[in-house]
Amino acid sequence: MEVLVNHRVTTIIASIVAGLIISLNLFLLYQTFFGG
Amino acid sequence: MQSETPKSAMQVGVGDAGTLRAATEVLSGKSKKGFFCQLLPFLGPAFIACVAYIDPGNFATNIQGGASFGYLLVWVSVASNLMAMLIQTLSAKLWIATRLNLAEMCREHFPRPVVLCMWILAEVVAMAKGSDGGVGEPPGDYDHR
Numbered sequence: 702m703e704v705l706v707n708h709r710v711t712t713i714i715a716s717i718v719a720g721l722i723i724s725l726n727l728f729l730l731y732q733t734f735f736g737g
Numbered sequence: 738m739q740s741e742t743p744k745s746a747m748q749v750g751v752g753d754a755g756t757l758r759a760a761t762e763v764l765s766g767k768s769k770k771g772f773f774c775q776l777l778p779f780l781g782p783a784f785i786a787c788v789a790y791i792d793p794g795n796f797a798t799n800i801q802g803g804a805s806f807g808y809l810l811v812w813v814s815v816a817s818n819l820m821a822m823l824i825q826t827l828s829a830k831l832w833i834a835t836r837l838n839l840a841e842m843c844r845e846h847f848p849r850p851v852v853l854c855m856w857i858l859a860e861v862v863a864m865a866k867g868s869d870g871g872v873g874e875p876p877g878d879y880d881h882r
Contacts, residue, residue: 704766705834707827715827718820 756781764833790825 707715760778762768768775802810832838837845840859844852 704764705830707830711823711827715823718823722820 786825790821 756778759768763770763775763778799814802814828839831842835842840855843855847855
């Protein structure tokens, strides 16, 4: 099933997206618990 | 996302044997058809996933956002949908290739305490998300005052 292997660019973009979502969530948690 | 998905998707109804054969051909890289023809066997499940994913809660949230902020936040909707499509694609490919969904894959690969933390987190997220989506109401757009 090598058609399913991600392109290198896909992996990079997905990592960026995951990082963005995780950091935004952390920001939201920070904002919730430490005012803001 | 479906936990009750049959272990072997190739064993479902006889009626779609042709569809399944076409899908298997595409997945094993043997299909000689054009790009759009290769997508056809997956259109049925794709529509189901669409309806489940872009649900009334999404519409309500977006309409509420538009009513309050005009077109100011359209880019958020576009960007988040594009990101969601990417994540969903990767998630689907994970299951097709390994027959394990994302949660099962995490259980296989992470130490037990991490898995338990992720489980609790997922339950909290499901409850928080359910409180706006499940009731069929948009989350209060003045929640953050």
